[in-house]
Amino acid sequence: xxxxxxxxxxxxxxxxxxxxxxxxxxxxxxxxxxxxxxxxxxxxxxxxxxxxxxxxxxxxxxxxxxxxxxxxxxxxxxxxxxxxxxxxxxxxxxxxxxxxxxxxxxxxxxxxxxxxxxxxxxxxxxxxxxxxxxxxxxxxxxxxxxxxxxxxxxxxxxxxxxxxxxxxxxxxxxxxxxxxxxxxxxxxxxxxxxxxxxxxxxxxxxxxxxxxxxxxxxxxxxxxxxxxxxxxxxxxxxxxxxxxxxxxxxxxxxxxxxxxxxxxxxxxxxxxxxxxxxxxxxxxxxxxxxx
Numbered sequence: 081x082x083x084x085x086x087x088x089x090x091x092x093x094x095x096x097x098x099x100x101x102x103x104x105x106x107x108x109x110x111x112x113x114x115x116x117x118x119x120x121x122x123x124x125x126x127x128x129x130x131x132x133x134x135x136x137x138x139x140x141x142x143x144x145x146x147x148x149x150x151x152x153x154x155x156x157x158x159x160x161x162x163x164x165x166x167x168x169x170x171x172x173x174x175x176x177x178x179x180x181x182x183x184x185x186x187x188x189x190x191x192x193x194x195x196x197x198x199x200x201x202x203x204x205x206x207x208x209x210x211x212x213x214x215x216x217x218x219x220x221x222x223x224x225x226x227x228x229x230x231x232x233x234x235x236x237x238x239x240x241x242x243x244x245x246x247x248x249x250x251x252x253x254x255x256x257x258x259x260x261x262x263x264x265x266x267x268x269x270x271x272x273x274x275x276x277x278x279x280x281x282x283x284x285x286x287x288x289x290x291x292x293x294x295x296x297x298x299x300x301x302x303x304x305x306x307x308x309x310x311x312x313x314x315x316x317x318x319x320x321x322x323x324x325x326x327x328x329x330x331x332x333x334x335x336x337x338x339x340x341x342x343x344x345x346x347x348x349x350x351x352x353x354x355x356x357x358x359x360x361x362x363x364x365x366x367x368x369x370x371x
Contacts, residue, residue: 162186301339
């Protein structure tokens with residue numbers, strides 16, 4: 081009659097290895113899972129509200145939360161409701177929230193956790209403290225298709241990142257290069273022997289796979305250098321590598337030549353690798369230099 085599927089006078093603990101699914105309707109001012117003390121989750125918990133969320137309803141209602149496991153919430157005015165001034169502590173947790181008006185009602189402390197909150201109003205209603213390494217990135221905004229990237233700097237994220245209806249914390253894509261610039265030895269004007277091609281290796285040093293990898297010469301350098309990407313992969317799993325080569329073209333007259341190689345992928349941004357070459361004038365025949 082109270083429309084509380086699971087109620088506890090104290091707290092509830094879902095231990096490591098446990099996998100709990102709770103599916104229920106609820107009423108206004110009620111919760112699918114309600115407890116008067118802490119909810120501790122080391123395993124997996126999935127909560128689904130089967131009816132359209134009535135006013136004041138919650139998927140989870142507790143004094144405080146300690147989450148190191150995985151939580152999925154679908155439905156409810158609020159996904160995580162904190163009663164009594166407690167805090168939702170997420171430490172290396174994974175959280176997915178959808179079809180809710182608000183994700184978290186109360187203070188939230190996030191440490192090195194993955195999450196995606198898709199709400200109709202606010203992902204977070206009150207203060208958020210986040211401690212994240214540069215392995216992570218934060219996106220936030222009005223929706224999954226209308227958001228912006230907030231870089232993690234010194235373990236913190238801009239406070240405005242938490243104001244949107246949509247927030248996603250995921251692993252940041254990372255590409256490492258074994259060369260930060262490409263510099264060729266001088267060539268003499270009229271050269272017939274080309275400089276050896278330079279090989280650049282790209283490695284996925286992040287914690288997520290990389291897709292849509294692209295390597296290209298910026299247009300202003302395409303007439304001076306050859307870029308060979310015939311054997312360059314277009315995706316990289318974590319820890320894997322691929323490579324490409326750059327080589328000057330023949331027939332360049334005396335002068336300085338510069339170019340930029342652009343390396344881009346889905347999520348990893350764009351890396352720019354400068355390329356440089358000097359072609360020096362040939363000395364006229366019959367001219368000798370005294371020593």
